Amino acid sequence: xxxxxxxxxxxxxxxxxxxxxxxxxxxxxxxxxxxxxxxxxxxxxxxxxxxxxxxxxxxxxxxxxxxxxxxxxxxxxxxxxxxxxxxxxxxxxxxxxxxxxxxxxxxxxxxxxxxxxxxxxxxxxxxxxxxxxxxxxxxxxxxxxxxxxxxxxxxxxxxxxxxxxxxxxxxxxxxxxxxxxxxxxxxxxxxxxxxxxxxxxxxxxxxxxxxxxxxxxxxxxxxx
Amino acid sequence: xxxxxxxxxxxxxxxxxxxxxxxxxxxxxxxxxxxxxxxxxxxxxxxxxxxxxxxxxxxxxxxxxxxxxxxxxxxxxxxxxxxxxxxxxxxxxxxxxxxxxxxxxxxxxxxxxxxxxxxxxxxxxxxxxxxxxxxxxxxxxxxxxxxxxxxxxxxxxxxxxxxxxxxxxxxxxxxxxxxxxxxxxxxxxxxxxxxxxxxxxxxx
Numbered sequence: 145x146x147x148x149x150x151x152x153x154x155x156x157x158x159x160x161x162x163x164x165x166x167x168x169x170x171x172x173x174x175x176x177x178x179x180x181x182x183x184x185x186x187x188x189x190x191x192x193x194x195x196x197x198x199x200x201x202x203x204x205x206x207x208x209x210x211x212x213x214x215x216x217x218x219x220x221x222x223x224x225x226x227x228x229x230x231x232x233x234x235x236x237x238x239x240x241x242x243x244x245x246x247x248x249x250x251x252x253x254x255x256x257x258x259x260x261x262x263x264x265x266x267x268x269x270x271x272x273x274x275x276x277x278x279x280x281x282x283x284x285x286x287x288x289x290x291x292x293x294x295x296x297x298x299x300x301x302x303x304x305x306x307x308x309x310x311x312x313x314x315x316x317x318x319x320x321x322x323x324x325x326x327x328x329x330x331x332x333x334x335x336x337x338x339x340x341x342x343x344x345x346x347x348x349x350x351x352x353x354x355x356x357x358x359x360x361x362x363x364x365x366x367x368x
Numbered sequence: 369x370x371x372x373x374x375x376x377x378x379x380x381x382x383x384x385x386x387x388x389x390x391x392x393x394x395x396x397x398x399x400x401x402x403x404x405x406x407x408x409x410x411x412x413x414x415x416x417x418x419x420x421x422x423x424x425x426x427x428x429x430x431x432x433x434x435x436x437x438x439x440x441x442x443x444x445x446x447x448x449x450x451x452x453x454x455x456x457x458x459x460x461x462x463x464x465x466x467x468x469x470x471x472x473x474x475x476x477x478x479x480x481x482x483x484x485x486x487x488x489x490x491x492x493x494x495x496x497x498x499x500x501x502x503x504x505x506x507x508x509x510x511x512x513x514x515x516x517x518x519x520x521x522x523x524x525x526x527x528x529x530x531x532x533x534x535x536x537x538x539x540x541x542x543x544x545x546x547x548x549x550x551x552x553x554x555x556x557x558x559x560x561x562x563x564x565x566x567x568x569x570x571x572x
Binding site: 169186188190192193194195198299303333334335336337338339340341360363365 | 369373376397399400401402508509543544545546547570571572
């Protein structure tokens with residue numbers, strides 16, 4: 145993995161913290177409900193222990209109704225998302241219809257697999273298209289692709305496996321799904337040092353995309 | 369990640385008009401995971417002296433007992449408490465005696481001496497003292513904390529104003545650090561007594 149190091153004129157490394165690659169050590173999740181998808185993420189980007197951005201937007205659109213949730217190296221995932229967005233744009237112009245989530249996910253997978261030795265990227269590709277309806281694909285570190293009814297990722301997701309196993313239901317309503325996602329991200333923020341800030345979430349369905357934010361004081365606090 | 373960033377901490381001590389305040393976060397974490405939100409990092413040594421310890425938690429817990437032991441024996445023999453300056457010298461001595469296998473801590477000694485003049489002293493992990501008249505900051509967010517303290521500090525603050533200032537400085541500093549936060553406590557020490565308050569803050 146590439147590391148940028150800042151040297152001064154005496155060839156000594158300065159600013160150790162800022163020489164560390166900027167990571168979105170993070171909490172991301174995407175959950176399918178009846179008729180659509182809710183995606184959510186925290187908003188913290190770190191470089192070592194320093195919080196470089198506390199209001200990051202990790203919900204990156206690659207097409208009108210297809211989003212990628214990024215975790216791993218900030219630079220790697222931003223670049224891959226931009227390239228995928230470029231290809232999806234061309235493909236949808238050629239085909240004359242909006243791109244499918246399967247197409248977007250496979251483009252992500254192609255990059256992450258072929259360049260697996262150079263990249264640190266773990267991505268969830270989620271969205272809505274007319275062919276398959278709501279779909280969620282997980283593309284973890286090596287470049288595998290897995291279609292799932294819900295997906296969690298990032299360093300904060302380790303704290304959510306039990307919660308999600310216990311609380312996920314197929315065919316939830318939109319409100320139940322929003323609650324599930326925002327509670328889960330809130331729980332991960334409470335325990336994971338690399339996750340924090342605000343909770344950004346979006347609801348994607350056949351009508352389009354609605355974006356929302358839950359600010360710090362409104363994040364549900366499970367502790368007294 | 370260095371050994372000083374294994375647990376994470378943030379501490380500030382500030383001097384006011386015949387008073388001192390010391391504040392810390394209360395997170396006990398292991399690398400990125402937060403295990404406990406009510407850990408103690410500031411220890412009262414006697415009526416006029418506080419010790420704050422940042423750095424590796426196991427060394428914090430061992431050292432606070434070591435210092436309590438030494439102070440109590442001194443108090444029994446001398447039939448008087450240690451003044452903050454003497455306590456700071458004790459801290460330096462204990463830490464330097466482990467010069468080549470140090471405790472991974474950054475202590476702050478703060479208190480009021482016999483004339484109720486504020487005393488602030490920070491040391492590095494091997495006991496080098498830095499005695500200041502305004503503030504000392506330490507922890508994983510030390511650069512941020514120093515910056516905020518430098519900006520907001522004023523001389524001769526009354527206890528209530530000192531509490532406000534030190535609280536805002538701590539909160540601003542830790543909010544940019546992954547490894548500290550999850551609760552904060554502030555002690556204000558005046559000649560009349562000690563006031564302890566917990567701060568309500570972001571739990572992320």
